[in-house]
Amino acid sequence: MVREAVARRLIExxxxxxxxxxxxxxxxxxxxxxxxxxxxxxxxxxxLLMFLAAExxxxxxxxxxxxxxxxxxxxxxxxxxxRLPVGVTAINTVILLLSGLTMRLALMAARRGKPTRLVxxxxxxxxxxxxxxxxxxxxxxxxIGFGLTLSSGVYGATFYTLIGCHAVHVFGAAxxxxxxxxxxxxxxxxxxxxxxxxxxxxxxxxxxxLWPVLYGLVYLS
Amino acid sequence: xKLSFFxxxxxxxxxxxxxHSAAHACAVCLSGSADDPLTDAFxxxxxxxxxxxxxxxxxxxxxxxxxxxxxxxxxxxxxxxTTIAPLTWIHKESGR
Numbered sequence: 332m333v334r335e336a337v338a339r340r341l342i343e344x345x346x347x348x349x350x351x352x353x354x355x356x357x358x359x360x361x362x363x364x365x366x367x368x369x370x371x372x373x374x375x376x377x378x379l380l381m382f383l384a385a386e387x388x389x390x391x392x393x394x395x396x397x398x399x400x401x402x403x404x405x406x407x408x409x410x411x412x413x414r415l416p417v418g419v420t421a422i423n424t425v426i427l428l429l430s431g432l433t434m435r436l437a438l439m440a441a442r443r444g445k446p447t448r449l450v451x452x453x454x455x456x457x458x459x460x461x462x463x464x465x466x467x468x469x470x471x472x473x474x475i476g477f478g479l480t481l482s483s484g485v486y487g488a489t490f491y492t493l494i495g496c497h498a499v500h501v502f503g504a505a506x507x508x509x510x511x512x513x514x515x516x517x518x519x520x521x522x523x524x525x526x527x528x529x530x531x532x533x534x535x536x537x538x539x540x541l542w543p544v545l546y547g548l549v550y551l552s
Numbered sequence: 553x554k555l556s557f558f559x560x561x562x563x564x565x566x567x568x569x570x571x572h573s574a575a576h577a578c579a580v581c582l583s584g585s586a587d588d589p590l591t592d593a594f595x596x597x598x599x600x601x602x603x604x605x606x607x608x609x610x611x612x613x614x615x616x617x618x619x620x621x622x623x624x625x626x627x628x629x630x631x632x633x634t635t636i637a638p639l640t641w642i643h644k645e646s647g648r
Contacts, residue, residue, distance in 0.1 A: 369623075371616070371619045371620040371622070371623040371624075372615075372616060372619045372620075380612055380615065384608045384609075384612060387604070387608050388604060388605070388608065391600070391601060391604040392601070394600065395597040395598075395600055395601045396597070398593060398596050398597040398600060399590075399593045399594055399597045400593075401593070402589060402592060402593030402596055402597075403589050403590040403592075403593035403594075404589075405589070
């Protein structure tokens with residue numbers, strides 16, 4: 332009896348219309364046909380986008396300085412300076428690009444609500460990022476051993492400033508990634524709530540995308 | 553007050569004309585020859601840095617536009633709209 336009354340009440344036209352209206356938005360439907368009141372880009376993503384724009388300008392300044400030194404120099408690398416490890420760094424570039432791919436797969440797993448896959452892909456990304464940093468650190472130690480230091484000349488100064496700044500960014504991104512990974516292992520992300528993974532993926536994509544540009548400029552030019 | 557401010561502004565604006573040799577803000581401007589590699593290097597660097605803000609702002613604009621279009625498309629899909637289909641089940645169930 333009660334169930335029938337509830338059912339009758341639910342199929343009444345006024346109640347049905349009320350149920351059709353989005354809970355948060357209220358009022359009439361927007362003219363564009365958008366029924367959801369959620370913004371196209373969340374505030375967190377927009378904030379990170381602004382931060383990344385500032386980061387791009389920061390690296391643009393460093394690249395601008397590098398261009399001046401590189402084009403003004405009659406011989407590059409300058410005489411009596413060690414050559415950079417182009418081959419090993421090419422392999423390292425592939426490793427970092429692969430980490431960008433695995434990060435993308437992690438994001439897709441988060442979107443589809445697959446927590447086990449998410450943890451797996453995040454772990455692989457963190458591992459690849461750590462390997463990249465490890466190889467970079469090893470190569471730096473070798474270069475210092477060969478006499479290329481920050482104060483050994485313009486060549487060393489531009490190399491360590493540009494590549495060093497990128498390495499610091501990768502390190503920061505790796506720390507963030509590990510924090511996201513720990514949260515994912517605790518089951519903090521779901522199909523509907525994965526903003527943490529999304530933001531981390533944006534930042535990771537930035538550091539991955541920046542590297543081939545720096546590699547081409549510093550190692551191959 | 554207004555007059556003194558106006559005169560100060562006028563003097564500041566006229567200063568580069570009066571003391572033009574000291575007003576060369578950029579050491580590269582008017583000093584390097586056209587075939588000097590340093591001048592060429594500065595030119596390329598300035599060109600690169602000038603292009604960057606437009607590239608960054610253009611990329612952000614394109615990203616926002618793409619996201620807006622995508623969310624609009626998703627929202628206009630029939631599956632994205634709230635339907636009253638589950639109530640049919642309640643009605644059937646209550647009719648037994």
